[in-house]
Structures are given as structure tokens and as C-alpha cells.
Amino acid sequence: MNFFRKYNRTKNLHRPPISSQNQQKTPLPTFISKSVSENISMVHTHFTLAPDLIVKKMVIQQTGSHAALVYMSGLANQMVINDYVLTSLLFKEETKNKSEDLKVLLGHQQEATTWFEIENAIFQGNSVLFVENHTNVFIFNTPGYPQRQVGDSQLEPSLRGSHEGFVETGSQNIAMIRRHLPNLDLKIKEATVGKRGKTKISILYLADVANPEVLQVLEKRIQELDVDMILNTGVLGELIEDNPYSPLPQFIITERPDFAALQISLGRIVTVVDDSPSVLIGPASFTSFFQNIDDYGSRWMVASFIRLLRYVAFFIAVFLPSIYIAVISLHIEVIPLKLLLSIGESRDRVPFPPLLEAFFMEITLEVLRESGLRLPAPIGQSIGIVGGIVIGQAAVEAGIVSNIMVIIVALTAIASFIIPNYDMGSALRIIRFPMMVVASIFGFVGITIGFMIFIGHFIALESLGTPYGSPLAPIRFSEWKDVFIRFPQRTLVNRPFSTRATQLRRAKNNPSKGDKH
Amino acid sequence: MNTYIKNEITLMQFILVIHGLQVGVGVLELPRKLAETAGTDGWISIILGWILTTIASLIIIQVMKKNPHGSILELVTQNFGKLIGKLVTILFALYFAALSVIILIRESLFIQKWLLPQTAFPVLLLLLIIPSYLIVQHNIRVLARYSEFIFYISLWIFIVYLIPTKEAHLLNLLPVLKDGMKPILQAVHSTLLSFIGFEAAFFLYPFLRQKQAAALGIVVANTLSMLLFLIVTIAAFSFFSPDEITQFKEPVINMFKVIEFQFIERLEIIFLTYYIFVISTTALPLLFLTVFCTSKLTGRQDRHSRHLIWFFSALFIYVLMSSPTFQQNSQWQGKIANLSIFVAYLLPLFLWMFLWVKHLFQRRELH
Numbered sequence A: 001m002n003f004f005r006k007y008n009r010t011k012n013l014h015r016p017p018i019s020s021q022n023q024q025k026t027p028l029p030t031f032i033s034k035s036v037s038e039n040i041s042m043v044h045t046h047f048t049l050a051p052d053l054i055v056k057k058m059v060i061q062q063t064g065s066h067a068a069l070v071y072m073s074g075l076a077n078q079m080v081i082n083d084y085v086l087t088s089l090l091f092k093e094e095t096k097n098k099s100e101d102l103k104v105l106l107g108h109q110q111e112a113t114t115w116f117e118i119e120n121a122i123f124q125g126n127s128v129l130f131v132e133n134h135t136n137v138f139i140f141n142t143p144g145y146p147q148r149q150v151g152d153s154q155l156e157p158s159l160r161g162s163h164e165g166f167v168e169t170g171s172q173n174i175a176m177i178r179r180h181l182p183n184l185d186l187k188i189k190e191a192t193v194g195k196r197g198k199t200k201i202s203i204l205y206l207a208d209v210a211n212p213e214v215l216q217v218l219e220k221r222i223q224e225l226d227v228d229m230i231l232n233t234g235v236l237g238e239l240i241e242d243n244p245y246s247p248l249p250q251f252i253i254t255e256r257p258d259f260a261a262l263q264i265s266l267g268r269i270v271t272v273v274d275d276s277p278s279v280l281i282g283p284a285s286f287t288s289f290f291q292n293i294d295d296y297g298s299r300w301m302v303a304s305f306i307r308l309l310r311y312v313a314f315f316i317a318v319f320l321p322s323i324y325i326a327v328i329s330l331h332i333e334v335i336p337l338k339l340l341l342s343i344g345e346s347r348d349r350v351p352f353p354p355l356l357e358a359f360f361m362e363i364t365l366e367v368l369r370e371s372g373l374r375l376p377a378p379i380g381q382s383i384g385i386v387g388g389i390v391i392g393q394a395a396v397e398a399g400i401v402s403n404i405m406v407i408i409v410a411l412t413a414i415a416s417f418i419i420p421n422y423d424m425g426s427a428l429r430i431i432r433f434p435m436m437v438v439a440s441i442f443g444f445v446g447i448t449i450g451f452m453i454f455i456g457h458f459i460a461l462e463s464l465g466t467p468y469g470s471p472l473a474p475i476r477f478s479e480w481k482d483v484f485i486r487f488p489q490r491t492l493v494n495r496p497f498s499t500r501a502t503q504l505r506r507a508k509n510n511p512s513k514g515d516k517h
Numbered sequence B: 001m002n003t004y005i006k007n008e009i010t011l012m013q014f015i016l017v018i019h020g021l022q023v024g025v026g027v028l029e030l031p032r033k034l035a036e037t038a039g040t041d042g043w044i045s046i047i048l049g050w051i052l053t054t055i056a057s058l059i060i061i062q063v064m065k066k067n068p069h070g071s072i073l074e075l076v077t078q079n080f081g082k083l084i085g086k087l088v089t090i091l092f093a094l095y096f097a098a099l100s101v102i103i104l105i106r107e108s109l110f111i112q113k114w115l116l117p118q119t120a121f122p123v124l125l126l127l128l129i130i131p132s133y134l135i136v137q138h139n140i141r142v143l144a145r146y147s148e149f150i151f152y153i154s155l156w157i158f159i160v161y162l163i164p165t166k167e168a169h170l171l172n173l174l175p176v177l178k179d180g181m182k183p184i185l186q187a188v189h190s191t192l193l194s195f196i197g198f199e200a201a202f203f204l205y206p207f208l209r210q211k212q213a214a215a216l217g218i219v220v221a222n223t224l225s226m227l228l229f230l231i232v233t234i235a236a237f238s239f240f241s242p243d244e245i246t247q248f249k250e251p252v253i254n255m256f257k258v259i260e261f262q263f264i265e266r267l268e269i270i271f272l273t274y275y276i277f278v279i280s281t282t283a284l285p286l287l288f289l290t291v292f293c294t295s296k297l298t299g300r301q302d303r304h305s306r307h308l309i310w311f312f313s314a315l316f317i318y319v320l321m322s323s324p325t326f327q328q329n330s331q332w333q334g335k336i337a338n339l340s341i342f343v344a345y346l347l348p349l350f351l352w353m354f355l356w357v358k359h360l361f362q363r364r365e366l367h
Helices: A002-013 A018-025 A036-046 A078-091 A115-123 A170-180 A212-223 A233-240 A257-266 A286-290 A293-297 A300-329 A337-347 A354-374 A377-397 A403-418 A422-460 A477-481 B002-006 B011-022 B026-065 B072-080 B082-115 B121-136 B140-153 B155-161 B163-167 B182-195 B198-207 B211-239 B251-256 B267-298 B304-321 B326-366
Strands: A053-059 A066-072 A109-112 A127-131 A137-140 A186-193 A199-206 A252-254 A269-273 A279-282
Touching: A036 A053, A036 A066, A036 A115, A036 A127, A053 A078, A066 A078, A066 A115, A078 A127, A109 A115, A115 A127, A115 A137, A170 A186, A170 A199, A170 A257, A170 A269, A186 A212, A199 A212, A199 A257, A212 A233, A212 A269, A233 A252, A233 A269, A233 A279, A252 A257, A257 A269, A257 A279, A257 A293, A286 A300, A286 A422, A293 A300, A300 A354, A300 A403, A300 A422, A337 A403, A354 A377, A354 A403, A354 A422, A377 A403, A403 A422, A422 B082, A422 B121, A422 B140, A422 B267, B011 B140, B011 B198, B011 B211, B011 B267, B026 B072, B026 B182, B026 B198, B026 B211, B026 B251, B026 B326, B072 B082, B072 B198, B072 B326, B082 B121, B082 B267, B082 B304, B082 B326, B121 B140, B121 B267, B121 B304, B140 B155, B140 B198, B140 B267, B155 B163, B155 B211, B155 B251, B155 B267, B163 B211, B182 B211, B182 B326, B198 B211, B198 B267, B198 B326, B211 B251, B251 B267, B267 B304
Parallel strands: none
Antiparallel strands: A053 A066, A066 A127, A109 A137, A127 A137, A186 A199, A199 A269, A252 A279, A269 A279
16 A cells, blocks of 8 residues: 555656645536636636636626636637737726626627536636626637638649648637528538547538438437547547448548538438548448549539549559469469560569568558658658659569559559548558459459459448438439439439438428438 | 348349349350250250249249238248248258359369469459458348449440351241251250349349339349340350350350450450459359358347358358369259259249138138
């Protein structure tokens, strides 16, 4: 026991003095008291070791009563406080106003009575005014925490889409979506998640379009979360997805407000996480990861061509190395003689089995990709040159890998980069490796079995309770107008089935019976 | 009852599950079997078999209409009592289990014969078991979507199959009816076996959303399969000479051997690998029906995956102990063939007659 006590004491050295700790443990009263000085001492005992807390005592000129303004120096905008709050309170002469209503040059002003609200308000960058003989406080909206400028999206650049991307402030992100969809039916439900992080999460949807069942599933999953904090959208997505053991992403994560607004108008639900520069879109289907905002901005033939390229790229990214390995190691008879000769010539000096050769190249490539990502942009590019050209060329000349293998690995890498969604592209890169292993052992049969497992998985998978494979499985040919090929805009009159929207036709008011708005 | 409503399948899925059940390993050998018994007139037997099948399947739908919210198991339990109901459930479970075992083993034998002659048989079986387990453990909906999806992505096989017919001679089919009707009627037996699979309607009917279209659906499914059998058979008959065709065990695969592209040779290897998908639409519904029956038996609807694991372990252990061969497999197939004919063609008739008679008596009692 003695040992433990000693341990505790040493641990406490790093903590604030015991006295203040004890005081903090006394439970806070729910409501504030009438006396300002009592309230201020309560604030001081409550916010210990918070040097950025500013408490300014004063006498209000409008009413002549004692008061105190409390805010966090880093979170609140001091200019706004000085110019609009303090100026009005301190220098405005007494008016014939007896209604005890304070006149402040600020639009956004609330009142609160509980300590809980006060604490939240201070942490959100608001300033709180305690007034003598008042059982409520005034909360002025004076946020001034650091914010990033709205800029182009880094991860999803586009040619024709808008050049603004989401930033780290939830309210701004919501505003950007609202600018695309100024509609009374755009509803926002808010929730606070995280015992410590208290992350504000907003769910945006069109009340007369989004399926209420899907919305309910999403809300329930968010409410049931029991975590410390939500770091960003990816964390939230992983916490609420249907099958965490699936390699496939089950929510679309985007940085683009126009894409998010488009998805809302199609009947999907967007979840905005405060402090995160991307939003979560669900329910997602497999094919929705192959769509991009530029598909709608450019003319339909070009868009369709690029979209078809993406699906071809999907097959290349997943199957090309495994097919090559299968052919070389087990089904050499499939290749015509001329081609066989050139492959044989290239593989002549390579002492390794095709699988090892492929793994060596693939892993080199993945390492290069990741290291290029972690370095600052100017150096990152040179890494690509060093890796791609120097290592590839040298490896071929040294006889470690064959020329054809380098071509195949490079093709595969390019193909996986064409997938517009980063998560889907990464998922395909992961799926490729087990495919290569089964292909080297069982040849084409292994690839078929691997593909069968993939198909079975993606057919059974659901995103927020809606089928992930739609419109491929369950098959819906009428929806294929916007899957492999994008038909002209005039023909795209229906919303996708996979969103389970309650109004099937776009731009028409035709609520179905299931609409419980 | 609730399980049926929650897992509705569409009419198209109903059609394609039945069609998938009918088209499997058998198609590869069908032209040879027909040629052996009926010569080049074998294609007529397909049409005769189709007529019989359509009649039988319409009777099945008529029977199932009497109890639209349950499968045949509930129907039997209601009419003959619980004990016989259990017995029928066991028999159906054994029947479907036997069929799926035969197909899984035959599929692995095919893979071993054509694609991976060096790989050990149990390993190949294990390869087939893994995806089967992953898909069948879910509900009928996933399975129906799977069958539907595979049907559409397999259509290319059919187009490629027609490439060799540019060297075909329709003269090979003549003269029609050269040996009279008798051999044609004898060959109907093997065509009936090809159509086996539509008896799954006994179990699929309650899941169907548009029940009023069930009769249409099953007829479409049979017709689709019939057209496929017919085209495959006629193509093979006109491609090979009448004497040549019986020399190949699987003439359909041998037809693919002729095709050669600039970038690919030995297309039959690609075809056979891909055919695993087509065979899987036969094997997976059968496996599902097996565990559907067994979980009905234990009264727990959510135990599909557990029963599947038991089933697959037993099968795997059996295969480890013995080494199955094509001959043994064909023997088994021959043994179960008569049972299949009974279940698919005679059982519906008996049930229908029984229900009709019962209905008559009930009406008399009322008056």
C-alpha cells in the first residue's frame, strides 16, 4: 500500500495543487446566483489553470449596475468585444430604459441561466456577461478562434465545379451547402458527441426527399456513440458504418460543398462534423464512388467516356497484376506464341517467381506513394522521379524485375489513382494484394474465387440499411442512365433508388405516402 | 411468416434464381447425352421436356397459391400434421443436400480435370466452399441478387459461344425424325433432368413480392432455360458431325477450343474459369434451401450460418477421407435422378390432386 501511495504522490506532482482540485470536485450548482462577485469566484474555482480566461469587472453605464464580462482570449474576437460590447456597455449614457434590456451593437445575443450553458458558451468563443441582481447571463456571439480561408479542395480538385472547399468551421460549411440549396426543406439536426470533445455534429437533409427510415438509422447510430471525442469525419464514419470489417468505404467523404449539395438533392444525408474540413455522405452505393462533380459539369459524352474509363480502371487496379501472375505461373498456354516469346525474353534474367517480383514492385510503389505524401510538396515530386524512374530502371537492369512487370505495376498504380474517391482508390489497392496471392497459387480459378467473394461481399453489404450494390445488385436498369454512362441532363429526371428517396422524380412535388415529414 | 415478408424478392430475381438453378454443369454435357440416345433429333426432346416442365411448374404455382404465405413445408404441415411435416422437411433437406454435394464435387472435379490438375481435390473443394459460405449465410435476398447479377455479367459467354457457329453446317441436323419418335421420347428423360431446379419454386414462392405473376415468372424461367439448351444443343449438333459429337465428354467446352484471338489462345480455359460463376448460381440456391430446411427443423430461422458450417465441415471431412471420381459422381447423379423427377414432376401433381379432393370434400361439408 505504501508503494501505491508513493506512486500517487509522484503522479500528483504533475497535477495542479490539491486544494484547487478539491474545490473543483464540489459540484457546480445548476443555476447562477444573483451576486456578481459570487458568480465570479465560482468561475475562478471552476476554470482553474486557465490563463486564457479573461474576467473584466465593470459598471454598466446603461443601467448603472455592476457586471463582469467573461471570455477566453484565444477563442473570442477581442476586437469585436471592444468595439461592440464594451463600448456600448461602458460609454453609452444612461437611457430612459427601465426594461433592464441591455443595448449592445451585436445581432446575435442570447440569455442563459445555467452553468452548463455558460461553460459551453465560453468554450465556443462567446463572451458571457454577468450582471448584478440578474439570475440570467447575457451571451454575446463573439467567436474569434483561428479559421482557415475558404480555398480550393486539395483532395478533390475539379475543372468545372466550384473552387471552394470545406473549412474547419462547421457553421461555415453548412453555410456553403445552404448557398447551393436555399430551400426551406433543407433541415439541420444538431447533436453533440464526445464526453470531452463535445464535437458538434449537424445532419443535413431535405425533409421531403430523404428517407425517414435512413435518417432514423443515422441519428440513432450517432446518438448511441460513447466516445471521448470525434477527431474528424473519418473517425465518425468508421464509428457508425454498417460493417467495419469491410475493405470498402461505406460513406462518401468529400471536401466539396457542391458535391455535398448535389447528394442532398438526390436524397442522401450529409453529416457535417465541426472542426473537420470534410463531410460524410450516406447512404452510399458502390457506383456513387465512381461519380465526380465534373461528370455533371462537362458535356455528357466526355463525362460518360471518363466514367467508363474509371470502371475499366477499377478492373485494371484490382485484377491486372493478378491476371499477369496467373498467366505467367499457371496458364502459360493461354498466351499466343509471339507474345509469349517477348514475355519470356523479358523474364529471362529474373530469378524470382512472379508473385515475389510483383510484390517487390508493388510494395516499392506503395512506399513511394506514401513517402511522397508525407513530404512537403516540392520534395514529394522529386521522390516520385527518384522512385519511379531510377528504381524502376535500375531494378530492370539489375535483373530483379522484368520490364513487363514494371509496366503492369505502373498501369495498376495509375488506374487506382483515377478513381475519384480517395477511400475507394485505397480500398482497391488493398484488395489487389490478396488477389495476387490467390492468383499465384490457383491461377484463374483463384481470381474467380476472389472475385466471387468480392461480389458476394458487395452484394450483402449495406450502407445505413440500404443496399450497397444498387443499382447493380439489386439491378435497376432505369438507373443505369447515371452509372456507367451519364446520359444528357434532360433525361436524368429521377433520383437514384439507392438513396431510397421518398420523392422519386427530381424537381417535382410528388410526395409519396411514406413521407412522414 | 415474418421471414417471408421481410425478405421479398422481385419477379426478375425469382425468374433468374430458377433459371440459374437449371443452367449449370449439365449444359456442358447435354448435347452429348442427347446425341447418344436420340442422335441429331435430340433437340426435339428439349422442347418436349420443356412442355412437361411448364405443366409441372404451373401445377406447383397452383399448389402454392393455396397457401401463399408459406413454403411447401408449411403447406404439408397444415394438411398432414406436424409429424409428416417434419418428415417432409428432413427429406427435402436431404434431397437438397445431396444435390448440392453432387454439384460441388462435380464442379471441383471439372476444375481439377481442366484447369488445375496438380492441385489436391480437398483444396479445390475448400476454394469453392469459402465464397459459398460467405454468400449463403445471408438471407434469400442476397442470394437472389447474386443470381441476378451473375446472370447479367455472364451474358458474354453466350455471345462468344456463337462465334464457332460460323463454321457450323445445319445440314448435320438433317434428316429430322430419321429413327422415328422412340429415341426422342427416351431422350426426354435427360432433358427433364436438365430442367430440374424449378421445384425451388416450392420454397421461393412465399418470398416473391408479385405473387400474381408467379406463373408467368416460372414459365419465363423455363423458357429462358429451354432456349439456352436449344441453342447450345443445335449449335453443337451443327458444329460437330453426328458421329463426332459423342466422342467428346463435354462438347460445349470443345467448341470453345476452336476460338482463337490475336491476344489469347485456349479460350476454353477462360470460359471454364468463368463458368464457375454460372455453376455457383446452381449450387448456392441449393445450399440455401438445404439450410433453410434444417433451420426450419430446429425452429431457429437465424441459424443458417451455423448449419452451413456443419454441412461444409462434414463435406470436407468426407472428401478428405475418400477421393471422388467422375464415375462415382455420375453414379450418384443417376441415383438421385429418379428422386428428382419424383420431387419436381410427380409430387406437385399428387399434392394438387390431394388439395383438389380435399377442397371438394370441404365444400360438401359446408353445404
